[in-house]
Amino acid sequence: MTRKQRRLVLIGGSLTVLAFAAALVLNALRDSIVFFSTPSMAAERKIQPGQRFRLGGLVQTGSLVRSEQLQVKFVVTDGNAALPVVFTGILPDLFREGQGVISEGVLDAAGVFKADTVLAKHDENYMPKDVADALKKQGHWKDENAAHKDAPAKGTVVR
Amino acid sequence: MIVEAGHYALVLALALSLVQSVVPVFGAKLADPRLMGVAGSTAVAQFAFTLFAFGALTVAYVVSDFSVVNVFENSHSQKPLLYKITGVWGNHEGSMLLWVLILSLFSALVAIFGANLPLPLRSLVLAVQGWVAAAFYVFILATSNPFLRIAVPPIEGRDLNPVLQDIGLAVHPPLLYLGYVGFSISFSFAIAALIEGRISAAWARWVRPWTLLAWIFLTLGIAMGSYWAYYELGWGGWWFWDPVENASLMPWLAGTALLHSAVVMEKRNALKVWTILLAILAFSLSLLGTFLVRSGVLTSVHAFATDPTRGVFILAILCVFIGGSLALYSWRAPQLAQGGLFAPVSREGALVLNNLLLTTACATVFVGTLYPLALETLTGEKISVGAPFFNLTFGPLFVPLLLAVPFGPLLAWKRGDVLGAAQRLLAAGVCALLALALVLAWTRGGAALAPLAIALAVFVIIGALSDLIEKAGALRLAPLVSLRRAAGLPRSTWGTAFAHAGLGVALLGIVCESTWNTERIAAVTAGETVTVAGYQARLESVVQRQGPNYREQVARFSIQYDGVQLGELTPSKRTFSARGSATTEAALLTRGASQLYISLGDQNADGSISVRIYHKPLVLLIWFGTILMAFGGVLSLSDRRLRVGAPKPARANRPLQAAE
Numbered sequence: 001m002t003r004k005q006r007r008l009v010l011i012g013g014s015l016t017v018l019a020f021a022a023a024l025v026l027n028a029l030r031d032s033i034v035f036f037s038t039p040s041m042a043a044e045r046k047i048q049p050g051q052r053f054r055l056g057g058l059v060q061t062g063s064l065v066r067s068e069q070l071q072v073k074f075v076v077t078d079g080n081a082a083l084p085v086v087f088t089g090i091l092p093d094l095f096r097e098g099q100g101v102i103s104e105g106v107l108d109a110a111g112v113f114k115a116d117t118v119l120a121k122h123d124e125n126y127m128p129k130d131v132a133d134a135l136k137k138q139g140h141w142k143d144e145n146a147a148h149k150d151a152p153a154k155g156t157v158v159r
Numbered sequence: 160m161i162v163e164a165g166h167y168a169l170v171l172a173l174a175l176s177l178v179q180s181v182v183p184v185f186g187a188k189l190a191d192p193r194l195m196g197v198a199g200s201t202a203v204a205q206f207a208f209t210l211f212a213f214g215a216l217t218v219a220y221v222v223s224d225f226s227v228v229n230v231f232e233n234s235h236s237q238k239p240l241l242y243k244i245t246g247v248w249g250n251h252e253g254s255m256l257l258w259v260l261i262l263s264l265f266s267a268l269v270a271i272f273g274a275n276l277p278l279p280l281r282s283l284v285l286a287v288q289g290w291v292a293a294a295f296y297v298f299i300l301a302t303s304n305p306f307l308r309i310a311v312p313p314i315e316g317r318d319l320n321p322v323l324q325d326i327g328l329a330v331h332p333p334l335l336y337l338g339y340v341g342f343s344i345s346f347s348f349a350i351a352a353l354i355e356g357r358i359s360a361a362w363a364r365w366v367r368p369w370t371l372l373a374w375i376f377l378t379l380g381i382a383m384g385s386y387w388a389y390y391e392l393g394w395g396g397w398w399f400w401d402p403v404e405n406a407s408l409m410p411w412l413a414g415t416a417l418l419h420s421a422v423v424m425e426k427r428n429a430l431k432v433w434t435i436l437l438a439i440l441a442f443s444l445s446l447l448g449t450f451l452v453r454s455g456v457l458t459s460v461h462a463f464a465t466d467p468t469r470g471v472f473i474l475a476i477l478c479v480f481i482g483g484s485l486a487l488y489s490w491r492a493p494q495l496a497q498g499g500l501f502a503p504v505s506r507e508g509a510l511v512l513n514n515l516l517l518t519t520a521c522a523t524v525f526v527g528t529l530y531p532l533a534l535e536t537l538t539g540e541k542i543s544v545g546a547p548f549f550n551l552t553f554g555p556l557f558v559p560l561l562l563a564v565p566f567g568p569l570l571a572w573k574r575g576d577v578l579g580a581a582q583r584l585l586a587a588g589v590c591a592l593l594a595l596a597l598v599l600a601w602t603r604g605g606a607a608l609a610p611l612a613i614a615l616a617v618f619v620i621i622g623a624l625s626d627l628i629e630k631a632g633a634l635r636l637a638p639l640v641s642l643r644r645a646a647g648l649p650r651s652t653w654g655t656a657f658a659h660a661g662l663g664v665a666l667l668g669i670v671c672e673s674t675w676n677t678e679r680i681a682a683v684t685a686g687e688t689v690t691v692a693g694y695q696a697r698l699e700s701v702v703q704r705q706g707p708n709y710r711e712q713v714a715r716f717s718i719q720y721d722g723v724q725l726g727e728l729t730p731s732k733r734t735f736s737a738r739g740s741a742t743t744e745a746a747l748l749t750r751g752a753s754q755l756y757i758s759l760g761d762q763n764a765d766g767s768i769s770v771r772i773y774h775k776p777l778v779l780l781i782w783f784g785t786i787l788m789a790f791g792g793v794l795s796l797s798d799r800r801l802r803v804g805a806p807k808p809a810r811a812n813r814p815l816q817a818a819e
Binding site for chain 1: 764
């Protein structure tokens with residue numbers, strides 16, 4: 001084979017692999033990405049039952065109910081709208097009423113969000129970024145971080 | 160006082176790095192050996208000062224000097240000594256200090272061990288290291304200074320994030336950073352070669368061991384991080400396709416490709432231009448990883464603090480270095496000489512295929528990691544790209560790669576013989592089919608692809624071993640002769656076999672764990688028994704205990720299998736008073752390579768406690784395989800060729816050649 005033919009084989013092979021990869025990526029992007037919604041966004045968008053999405057918001061105070069077989073029910077709210085959530089399993093360590101939470105799952109026919117994953121990780125100041133942004137937009141955001149980080153206020157730092 | 164001295168040392172290190180960035184470049188331009196010689200001494204001195212700065216911060220942590228903001232925010236006087244020390248890099252500022260410490264360490268190593276490099280190349284390499292170091296010193300001093308004081312020092316610190324109070328923090332970040340930053344050496348070599356406009360023989364011989372070293376550390380760092388997440392987060396998962404994990408996987412994929420293309424360049428003097436590009440990409444992806452983790456664009460355990468100025472600063476560093484190096488590449492690379500020829504079917508061809516698949520897989524991870532960020536920036540739409548995306552893209556690309564792995568080492572350079580290689584892999588193929596038949600006969604349930612994946616793993620493992628058997632002539636020659644031949648094989652051949660076999664072992668673990676793991680979630684009271692995969696876990700008692708800086712609720716489980724008492728597991732839930740947060744400490748029982756995993760949930764109103772029990776068959780093979788890969792790397796690194804093969808300086812050689 002000449003140098004030119006070899007180079008053609010290489011380039012052809014590379015393009016085949018790249019085309020294959022591009023097809024895989026496009027296919028996967030169509031099928032497996034999950035959108036994020038707050039309860040009011042979910043209502044606005046009229047998300048159909050059975051479609052997976054991530055629900056983010058605050059756990060409404062007083063809404064947590066534990067029942068048989070490790071089933072828990074709570075309400076996620078963003079101040080304007082609320083959605084009841086059902087989850088079976090163990091809640092994460094940092095799940096608290098009044099705190100931010102993200103759960104992933106689908107709506108059932110009755111409008112209850114059936115979650116298979118509940119995320120509320122990280123430290124006590126932590127608010128899932130998506131939730132914080134969404135709440136800020138809707139004007140329900142109190143900057144908890146600022147309140148917590150009271151001790152070393154900027155002015156007291158010595159250089 | 161020591162804190163101020165550390166701060167000052169860091170400023171001096173910045174000054175030295177600026178000297179190191181500028182003077183050697185002029186030296187190389189003017190061919191002045193004295194100016195070029197500045198690079199080595201500044202690199203070593205810069206490392207010494209950074210080490211002092213790091214030591215000063217460590218002292219502040221050990222003595223709990225809460226007048227330092229960084230110590231106050233991330234430490235606690237009651238914390239065990241180990242976590243006081245690891246806490247130094249368990250926060251944004253300290254981890255960046257560790258980053259530059261390792262960067263300056265690598266520069267110093269080049270300065271010390273690079274005596275046999277041509278002086279212009281060595282000084283240019285160190286100058287490029289100086290550019291990177293200077294950028295990060297400015298970043299630390301301007302936006303993330305760990306040495307700032309508080310005017311009125313508090314009595315007690317705010318403690319380290321409890322999730323990080325674990326031995327994993329002592330191991331994972333240093334290893335990972337050694338890997339990330341280690342790629343800076345191959346990057347600097349690439350840039351130096353582009354500036355010089357030529358690639359010498361010394362270049363290729365140097366880049367490979369340094370890439371290998373970085374790769375070993377990165378492999379171990381990722382594996383340790385994964386095992387840490389596995390036992391600490393309490394969900395029993397070992398890889399979440401979290402953007403931060405992807406940020407470390409991308410340089411690993413590019414680095415693995417670089418490792419293989421550097422072999423072609425060293426042995427056959429081909430693929431030069433491509434190797435340079437990979438060297439740039441591997442370090443660019445390391446920088447991108449640093450950006451993703453440190454800028455706060457992602458929320459995760461790794462994003463210690465979010466401050467927009469830092470993100471913008473790192474983004475600027477990222478743009479300058481990646482953009483600058485790629486621009487330099489597109490300008491200078493066409494001038495580099497073309498290398499040796501090879502047929503598409505050959506060892507070189509196999510390594511090109513490896514590179515192609517690895518970089519494409521890396522690109523899919525890149526898309527999956529950055530697409531949500533790009534979409535949010537452009538349209539405001541928030542999406543998450545999770546495991547399904549990566550399984551659908553990364554998986555299909557890795558299958559042909561794994562199929563090709565055993566063929567590579569069996570093909571000859573320049574022109575190979577696929578049929579011959581296939582014949583020699585017959586044994587591996589038969590073993591794979593046997594494994595397939597056994598798995599199909601003995602197991603029920605699980606994904607349909609799992610038996611095929613196991614067969615693939617067996618093929619990779621036996622294929623790697625059959626290369627060794629073939630080269631030692633174990634089946635053709637007398638046992639003693641072949642034993643001697645095996646001992647005489649180059650270490651890099653052994654290294655290749657171990658690393659490739661390790662890949663198969665890890666795949667075996669991944670497939671078995673994800674297909675046949677069993678999970679039980681139950682609410683239990685004392686005296687109750689939960690059965691998982693034949694194991695009976697009986698809750699004996701639940702007690703409260705006081706730790707050094709936390710209170711914990713400990714559940715004692717006794718584990719039986721087939722009526723035989725295996726031991727006791729004590730998972731716990733810790734509440735840390737300083738931060739008012741809790742962590743779940745899972746308990747693990749290891750049998751062979753399989754593990755029983757118990758983590759605690761909440762206490763219920765009726766006094767029962769929620770527990771999550773997993774049986775994870777052969778899960779340890781995942782990390783055993785990666786350690787085997789790293790061990791293969793170490794073997795390869797110890798190859799004689801890489802240690803003594805470097806040429807002596809030209810002057811010493813001349814009389815010898817005359818005598819011949």
